[in-house]
Amino acid sequence: MSRRIVQWLDNRLNLSPIRVALLDEPIPGGASWIYIFGSITLFFFLLQMVTGMFLSIYYSPSTEHAYVSIQYIMDEVEFGSFIRGLHHWGASGMMVAIGLHMLQVFLYGAYKKPRELLWVVGVVLLILTLAFGFSGYLLPWDQRAYWATQVGINMVGTLPVIGDVLIRVIRGGQNLGAMTLTRFFALHTLFLPWLLMTLVVLHLFILRRVGPAGPWDEAQAARISEPFWPKQVAMDAVAIGVAFALIASLALLVPAPLSDPANPSDTSFTPVPEWYFLFYYQLLKYLEGPLEIVGTVVLPILFILGLFALPWLDRGQGRRPASRPMVMGAGAGFLLVVVTFLGLSSYEVASIPRSDPSVLRGTALYQELDCAGCHRIHGEGEAFAPDLSYVGDTRSRDWLIQHFRDPQTLVPDSDMPAYGLNDQELNDLTNYMVTLKR
Ligand code: HEC
Known part of the structure; x- marks a missing residue:
């Protein structure tokens, strides 16, 4: 055929x-x-x-x-x-x-x-x-x-x-x-x-x-x-x-x-x-x-x-x-x-850092200030305070910055210390927090 x-x-x-x-x-x-x-x-x-x-x-x-x-x-x-x-x-x-x-x-x-x-x-x-x-x-x-x-x-x-x-x-x-x-x-x-x-x-x-x-x-x-x-x-x-x-x-x-x-x-x-x-x-x-x-x-x-x-x-x-x-x-x-x-x-x-330099500084700050002494991210750190693994999903940038400035203005009975960070540190830390997403 x-x-x-x-x-x-x-x-x-x-x-x-x-x-x-x-x-x-x-x-x-x-x-x-x-x-x-x-x-x-x-x-x-x-x-x-x-x-x-x-x-x-x-x-x-x-x-x-x-x-x-x-x-x-x-x-x-x-x-x-x-x-x-x-x-x-x-x-x-x-x-x-x-x-x-x-x-x-x-x-x-x-x-x-x-x-x-x-x-x-x-x-x-x-x-x-x-x-x-x-x-x-x-x-x-x-x-x-x-x-x-x-x-x-x-x-x-x-x-x-x-x-x-x-x-x-x-x-x-x-x-x-x-x-x-x-x-x-x-x-x-x-x-x-x-x-x-x-x-x-x-x-x-x-x-x-x-x-x-x-x-x-x-x-x-x-x-x-x-x-x-x-x-x-x-x-x-x-x-x-x-x-x-x-x-x-x-x-x-x-x-x-x-x-x-x-x-x-x-x-x-x-x-x-x-x-x-x-x-x-x-x-x-x-x-x-x-x-x-x-x-x-x-x-x-x-x-x-x-x-x-x-x-x-x-x-x-x-x-x-x-x-x-x-x-x-x-x-x-x-x-x-x-x-x-x-x-x-x-x-x-x-050896080039893949992510945003600000996020890297924020990550370093998180370690320096020993946030893990109270918080946990993906299983790392203490469970004394809220788990931050997905905090980028639930909190806005403005909320986070205000919270870092003075936690008590947003959560009156907060045990979280105010760190007295300068503007760049606030920004870096927040940039890191918003990357924590599902
Ligand atoms: C002494 C313990 C302690 C330390 C240290 C601490 N926190 Fe907290 N944090 C808390 C507590 C308690 C809360 C819950 C009350 C509140 O929202 O303020 C909280 C809340 C938060 C929240 C809000 C979570 C949410 O979604 O409600 C974020 C974000 C946060 N902390 C980030 C940080 C970062 C970043 C650091 C390090 C710079 C840090 N914390 C250090 C105790 C701590």
Whole structure:
């Protein structure tokens, strides 16, 4: 039956040549698990497209509504938190997949003649993916988004001559605000997807014209050759299944983060970029003052130019890693720097206090004044006075401040001492109390 349908369609659409072009591509040296990363990357891109389309049903790219629309997706929309989780972790998955894909191509010298163009398009795809990450990070319009983007955009400002103009173009005005949000949204959901899609097609087109490189050992490559279908397709499918299972579990177990709403006047917030920018963020910390421009302009430009030029820099005979010591050394050195800086940076980021500094001061005050000598919070402290575990649910800020000033004005027979706190202490302690909610 299905055969007859295929036959029927084939008679009308003449599909056989397309099937040959798509699936019968010979792989020198045969199918291998080492070739799966390109397909995984493509899968992640498709996953981002689909989840992104669903998110855009509820997301509103305005400074008033962006944050609450994300909150709504997380709390109210059926499967909303899962879909946003897939999109959030999928972005990270795509970065990892691209990294591994490039590592494989790098190790195998697969960018060498005649595959230079394939590599060049690949580098552009990498840059576009990073742009996806950067533009997407702003969209939830929370504190993380706002301050990390602020830092990123300010880096552009260190570019000589065109820096100021460029900054204004990216922001859409003098400040990071409504104009920035809409243009990042347009970039993220219209410009970049179309560009990326076109280049993916070009990437695959070139791949099919020159064919995959295969193993670096010429003799081994010549010995056997297997078509893409069915073995490599099966391996790719298994790998994609595993990758999806990983991302789906993450999406279920670890909800995508959402900090407080963006607050341009709260400069106490420590900006932290997404992890795949962290190593670079760490590097920038060491390059201060006159050296800043080395980190923000010189190194990134050299790096990108170096990537583009790689096939022409590495022109020796053969693709064996052993016969390319310079290139392998440079690659290993780069990886070492990335891993070290990522490690250092994660360590520093982990030690940033997550909450509001005022709340932290209030918590410290609670301990200093030994409030636990009478009160209990989640089982800690004496039960002489009311349990404060959920006092934020029952008492208002004004009530609490007045109560701390002079308990007897509100509860005439109160045994609670008046501590004679100053205004800031009153405020800090109250800020801590109102966080005690169910
Ligand atoms: C000597 C014991 C004692 C100490 C120490 C004490 N309290 Fe109390 N607190 C009480 C008593 C008794 C009440 C109930 C009467 C009242 O509301 O004033 C109370 C009430 C409160 C309430 C109102 C609870 C409610 O919902 O009615 C808050 C909030 C509170 N205390 C916070 C604090 C904090 C913060 C500290 C430390 C700075 C502290 N207390 C130290 C005895 C104490």
